[in-house]
Amino acid sequence: MKTFLSVLLLGYSLCAQDGASRVASEALKPSTLESNLRMLTDQIGGRVPGTPAMEKAVQWGVAGFKAAGADSVTVEQFTISNSWAEGNTRMSVTAPESFEVRAVSAAWAPTLEAKRHLPMVDVGEGKPEEFAKAGDISGALLVVHSSEMHKWEDLFAEYENAPGTIERAVKGGAIAIAFQSTRPHDLLYRHTNALAGEIDRVPMVLIAREDAARIFRLLASGEKLYADLEIPNRIGGRFESANVVAELKGSERPDEYVVLGAHLDSWELGTGALDNGCNAALVIDxxxxxxxxxxxxxxxxxxxxxxxxxEGMIGSRAYVTTHRAEMDKIAAVLVVDSGSGRITGFATGGRKDVQAAAARLMGPVKQVDSQVRLTTGAESGTDHLDFFFEGVPTLVADQEEANYLINYHAESDTFDKVDMPQLRKHVAETAALVFALADSPARVGPRIHRAEIERDMRETHLDEDLKATGIWREWENGMRGRQD
Ligand SMILES: [Zn+2]
Structure with a gap:
């Protein structure tokens, strides 16, 4: 009987795979993938929530989903606690030498009215012992060293080191912080250290790597350096932004569903092509x-x-809050958010049960790229997180760095950086996988409980990342995640 049942199940999953293979070959045919992405990046441009560009992007999503044949498309609004836009940020070293410094404000950082003749203090990479060595920092403009970014780990380190630096700067009474860009050749990018759209605690700028290095050399030679700094950010109150949700109805269990998601918003120095326009276009395609x-x-x-x-995965968190009653009905969530570098695998967030079951649905994905694997890795930096906190099985695309990191949140994140042939393969892989997940007789795994979710976080050391960025507190005090 058991053998008969497993033959039957194997038969079913082969059927699901046949369907998924057909989906994959359909995905590889010519489509509006590229023209959609051109419109989103070249015509609409960078998309910060609260701006007209973001509203146009929402309309782009609605129109794209309708043209693609969605059974329904809805726009679901949610609120963000503060709006934020950069003004004309200006920084210059004024004494004893005098030169302009290329600088942009950190996002959701407070305004700083024009300040003259601020003493500059080198605080190394911002570690406690380096602050101790720097001594009195009250009234100072702190300058923080960085390493050049090459690997995903370098990027995670940048986010994880900042909160401690900010904490120590605030405690010591510093006026502002200038972080050294992690990219060479004067490249600037938009960074935020705020967690959820709140205004941060101290004014912050990111400064060109070469300007920072010049400042460090002058300070190291024993000079007392002074700078002028002005950060006239435009900060407003609560406002609405929106997720765009399209659906294809299932044939047998339409109230159960699988999610394929990517974020539509972006920073605005560039046009948000790698992060994450290409994957928004992927979802539609x-x-x-x-x-x-x-x-x-x-x-x-x-x-x-x-x-x-x-601004802190605010839209996906809002979706989970609004749809909390449906969490048992979500079979799986797949999120793509790392540009167009080759997908090497899908990470299950430490869930071995999901990995084993999902592996059986990978046939059609492997027809597109035989090297794609399932892994048990876990990460915290994208829109699967609040689904993961609810115990829903999640998959996040692991991707090669390719040209993602150098252009990350930068002026140079534009359409020309996107690897279109690779992106099309990713459409085929993700479409095949979500189809198989939705069509498989059994789910890849159950919705797990709080204790199991926490166990997975500790086993994968995700708890350490979350502690460094401050999100862990919200898990711990029950503001986020499954309660039982
Ligand atoms: Zn992103």
Whole structure:
């Protein structure tokens, strides 16, 4: 009987895989993937929530999903606690030498009225012992060293080191912090250290790597350096932004669903092509491919373009809060958010049960790229996180760095950086995988409970990342995540 049942299940999963293979080949056909992405990046441009560009992007998402053949498209609003835009940030070293410094404000950092003749203090990389060595920092402009970024780990370190530096700067009464850019050749990028759209505690700028290095050399030679600094950010109150949610209805269990998601918002120095316009376009094209295959999976699939990701995954968190009653109905969530570097695998956030079950659905993905693996890795920096906190099985695309890191949040994150042939393969892989997840007779795993979620976080050391960025507190005090 057991053998008969497993033959039957194998038969079913082969059927699901046949369907998924058809979806994958549909995805590889010519489509509006590239023209959609051109419109989002070249025509609409950088998309910060609260700006007209973000509103146009939401309309772009609605129109794209409709054209792709969605059964329904909804715009779901949520609020962000403060609006923020950069003014004309200016910094210059004034004495004893005098030169302009290329600087941009950190996002969601407070305004600083024009200050003259601020003493500059080198605080190394911002470690406690370096602050201790620097001595009195009250009234000073702190300058913080960075290493050049090459690997994902370098990027995570940048986010994890900042909160401690800020804490020590505030405690010591510093006026502002200038962080050295992690990219060479004068490249600037938008960084935020705020967690959820709140205004940060101290004015902060990011300064060109070469300007910072010049400042460090002058300070190291024993000079007392002074700077003028002005950060006239425009800060407003609460405002609404919106996620775009499209659905293809399932044939047998339409109230259950799988999510394919990517964030639609971006920073605005560039046009948000690698982060994350290309994957927003991917989500729309995945819907197009599944619809065009003529197949209907057993469960529904929701295709979600989140807003407010860059401000702290605010849109996906809002989705989870609004749809909390449906969490048992979500079979799986797949999120893509690392540019167009080759997908090497899908990470299950420490869930071994999900990994084993999902591996059986990977056939069609491997037809596109035989090297794609499932891994048990866990990460905290994108829109799967609040679903993960609810115990829902999540998959996050692991991708090669390719050209992502040098252009990350930078002026240079533009359409020309996107590897279109690779992106099209990713459409095929993700569309095939969400189809298989939605069509498979059994789910890849149950919704797990709080204790199990926490165990997975500790086993993967995700708890350490979350402690460094401050998110852990919200898990710990029950502001986020499954309660039982
Ligand atoms: Zn992103």
């Amino acid at each position: 995945a819907l197009r491919a599944i619809k065009a295959s003529g197949l209907k999976p057993k469960r529904s699939i929701r295709f979600i373009l989140f807003s407010g990701e860059e």
